[in-house]
Amino acid sequence: MGQQLFTMVQDGGITTPRGFKAAGMHCGLKKTDRHDIGVVVCDVPAAAAAVYTTNLFQAAPLQVTRESLNEGGTLRAMLVNSGNANACTGEQGEADARSMQAQMAEVLGISKNEVAVASTGVIGVLLKMDRVSSGIAQLPAKLRSDAQGADDFCKAILTTDLVKKEVCVTFTVDGQQVTIAGAAKGSGMIHPNMATMLGFVTTDAKIGSSLLQEVLREVTDVSFNMITVDGDTSTNDMLVAMASGLADNRELTRSHPDFTAFEAGLRHVCQELAKMIARDGEGATKLIETVVIGAQSDAAAQAIAKTIIGSSLVKSAVFGADANWGRIIAAVGRAGQPVNVNTVDIRLGDILMLEQSTPILFDEDVALEYLKGDTVVIHVNLNMGSGQAIAWGCDLTYDYVRINAAYRT
Amino acid sequence: MGQQLFTMVQDGGITTPRGFKAAGMHCGLKKTDRHDIGVVVCDVPAAAAAVYTTNLFQAAPLQVTRESLNEGGTLRAMLVNSGNANACTGEQGEADARSMQAQMAEVLGISKNEVAVASTGVIGVLLKMDRVSSGIAQLPAKLRSDAQGADDFCKAILTTDLVKKEVCVTFTVDGQQVTIAGAAKGSGMIHPNMATMLGFVTTDAKIGSSLLQEVLREVTDVSFNMITVDGDTSTNDMLVAMASGLADNRELTRSHPDFTAFEAGLRHVCQELAKMIARDGEGATKLIETVVIGAQSDAAAQAIAKTIIGSSLVKSAVFGADANWGRIIAAVGRAGQPVNVNTVDIRLGDILMLEQSTPILFDEDVALEYLKGDTVVIHVNLNMGSGQAIAWGCDLTYDYVRINAAYRT
Structure with a gap:
């Protein structure tokens, strides 16, 4: 893949880029006491982009997130639950996704369109909203900008995954250190066609949301769209990226001399996450x-x-x-x-x-x-x-x- | 599927239609002493038709059979070995397939273009031709027109299959009793796209080979082409049909009043074989x-x-x-x-x-x-x-x- 334009950050994660905090906890959606709800929050409005599953039956949270991103193009938070996909759940499912979004916005004191929502787990079962609400109310107090926050979030998005999946790279843009980090979950129903399972990318690069969207789609085609566990494309696949801009570089464009470093870094983050998902496919040994x-x-x-x-x-x-x-x-x-x-x-x-x-x-x-x-x-x-x-x-x-x-x- | 235009023949098999004999035996291609070579022979030149796998890597015997059928449109024999697919075996593989065909023709005293050849088993390994030759030499003496002959042939075409697959139906054309029988093997690498694994149909109906080819292709689309075990399309899929014409009906055409009975009977034979292949898919319980x-x-x-x-x-x-x-x-x-x-x-x-x-x-x-x-x-x-x-x-x-x-x- 040519010259290495970036450096791996060994213990880095989604809270490493400047401006990001994360949290995760158990609210009662999974039967065991494993984490099942988590959130990534940015201190400032972050330029945002997302790609979604091509499955015709898109889960309710994807529809809600897409609508919100179309409104503003920026995000302050990404809220995720595992244990229940909130897919094929009809009007109640859509109302529940909107309610998750509104509740999270309220406790964080931000606009609801600044909250992306995602769900993963079993299809066709209504969310236990009392448990989700209880989780949302407790999450803000648990937000941390250190590795523990990233770790809690990564655990909160897993289903049958055995290991958490996190990658972080760094490079310079205009002499400023820029970091890109990603977290993902995979395991089964993995044959992404557009995005994958759930993937979350944070960066402190300054980049507009439309260019971020373009690059995200391009790297998705050579990363998440090139893996398969079982040939089944999920109803809930979504990859969301947030760029805080706090690295304070001159805004990235395609003609920016360091654009190739950003692109290579983002591609590496997405390809490594994709490979982690493949390696940790349900039942996989290699x-x-x-x-x-x-x-x-x-x-x-x-x-x-x-x-x-x-x-x-x-x-x-x-x-x-x-x-x-x-x-x-x-x-x-x-x-x-x-x-x-x-x-x-x-x-x-x-x-x-x-x-x-x-x-x-x-x-x-x-x-x-x-x-x-x-x-x-x-x-x-x-x-x-x-x-x-x-x-x-x-x-x-x-x-x-x-x-x-x-x-x- | 509408009115039943035919009757099942409970103990019928590929030797039930008039004019057909079959045999099967162990020649040494399988490690255990299970049957691994078999042949179906017709007393008269039979109108013949075949459909082949769409996999680009077609096994050598398919190429040889296709060439021969293009020459004459009639067959006297269908020779099959199991335990080795003779696929991706290069020029030697093609020479071996031609040698099988020529040897079988010689011992039966017929033209080589009247012999269809088929193989099933592992890919990329050369046939042990001394064992194949020994089998071919012994088969003529074992030919029988009763159920035992059909049974031996059906066993000879199996690989990881657990049960033999045979169907037989009868109906009348011009007041003459006509019978159609089929035998098949399946199990793994089953996702037919054109034909299936190996399927063999015999009938005593009088029908031209071009119409037989048309009908065979049509029923394949709603039978073998509608099953899957594992999504893998084999290099060796082939379905061959032989019509002896010994039922002595007026030759079937699409406007013949009993054509629908023939078509329904052939479709039933192919659909039942296809379902048997699916039910006996590798490892399947249902x-x-x-x-x-x-x-x-x-x-x-x-x-x-x-x-x-x-x-x-x-x-x-x-x-x-x-x-x-x-x-x-x-x-x-x-x-x-x-x-x-x-x-x-x-x-x-x-x-x-x-x-x-x-x-x-x-x-x-x-x-x-x-x-x-x-x-x-x-x-x-x-x-x-x-x-x-x-x-x-x-x-x-x-x-x-x-x-x-x-x-x-």
Whole structure:
């Protein structure tokens, strides 16, 4: 991905960029005492942008957030609950989402259009609003600008996720230090098409909301839109970004000399979060990365990479550490893209298995050892053109079935 | 599906139509002593038709069969091995497929273009041709026109299938009794797009090969093309039909008064085989049928039905007997088809769960009892138009993962 234009902030999180505080707690939506409501708050009105699921059945909070962002283009807070998706809940669901937004605005003393709302969890069940209200009332007192605040928020957005997902990078713009941080949740019903699950980005860069929206959409296409856990696009996917502007740089434009650093930093934050979601997919034991090069176009490479990463047979084979490249080529062949059937190369890691569509004898023990690792990289070269793409996913395991055979119970 | 124009033949199989014999045996391609090579032979040149996988990487035997059928349009034999797919095996694989065809033709004393060849099993490994040759040499002596011959053939085409798949129907054309029978294998890498896995149809109807080809393609679209086990379209899918003409009816045309009976019979044979493949999907414990009505078009209904039946989340929920209709509506919403998000009804069996997109309280115990059965029917009414479709699939289970985590080993 070229020259590194930014530095990772090891212990950084969504409260690292200047102006942001966060909180998270248990209000009673999850059965166990895990965190289930959280909020990120900015000291100043932040330029904001968001991308939403393409699923036709968009959850109520997405509709409410979209309306509010269309009004002003700035946000002061992002409120999220887990344990209940508030999707397919009809008019009551929409009223509940509006109520969450209004209550949060009231306790923070801001306008309701400055509050984004998001929900994740089971579909088709009404929110227990008394518990949500109780949470909203308690959150302001818990707001912190340190790592603890970010940690509490990250935990509050998880469902079947096993680990919290947070990334932070820093770089300079006009000589000023700028930071971008992101938090996300994923796990199941992961096949984003527009945005992912829930993702939250904070930055102190000074950037207008329309440019932020453009860049957010572009990086989403090469990050969250390139992962799949199970091929199911959720009703609740949403990625929201807030830029406080407190880094005090000259406002970013596409012609700004440091714009590429901002873009690279945001892309890195989103790609790392996307990979964390893939690695922590429901039941997953490893991350699968599929690199497709030599395709007729980037779009063709993307489609092929996502077909491979979405194949249940490929995913099961990786779980079983079985170097079954036949399943990879079968996926290439059904992706609906131009392929020269005589010129395909396939490697697992560094191990060449197919060259110019001809099977190569390889050492099964070496392949087994590689496949037992926690990251498996599938390389496909179509040797046709310069189109390329990278997609991320995870293996298909007994635990995926176990988790999803009894999700509601 | 309207009036029954045919009668099921309970113990019928592919040797029931007049003129057909079959055989199957173990030649050494499978590790255990299960049957792995079989043949169906017709006493006379049979009008023939076939449909093939749309996967770009078509296995060598498909190319050879297609060429031969294009030459003459008639077949005398269909030779199949299991245990090795002879796919992605380069020039040697093609030479092996041609050699299988030529050897079978020689021992039967017929032209090589009268032999269709098919293979199923692992991809990318060369056939052990000495074992195949030994099987071909022994098969003619084992040919039988009774149920035993059909049974041996059906067993010879299975891979991870647990049960053999055979259907037979009869009806009259011009007062003559006509019989259609079919055999198939399925199990994994099942998401046919053009044909399925391996399917073989025999009939004694008199019908030209071009009309047979047309009808075969039409019924494939509403049978094999409407099932999915795991979303993976195989490199080896092929459905071949042979019509001996020995029923001695006046040759069938579209205007023949009994053409509808032939079409209905062939559709039934193909749909029943398709459902058997779905029910016996790798690791499956039950058949899922998805009925979509009220769509804007049949094509929209088909796409939605296949999206639902292909959802890993829906499949896992059915395995766990969890009435999680939220996953069904999420699949409807990502199918890429026109949907009015306010008018959707969903039923599981007879249990209404969503009406006009509003959740309906239902008895969880009754739903659990229904979902524990061996067949689960998902009804979706979009209330938009008259488009409809039915798709079939199976649940996603621990055993699917177990089987596919170590397929080659």
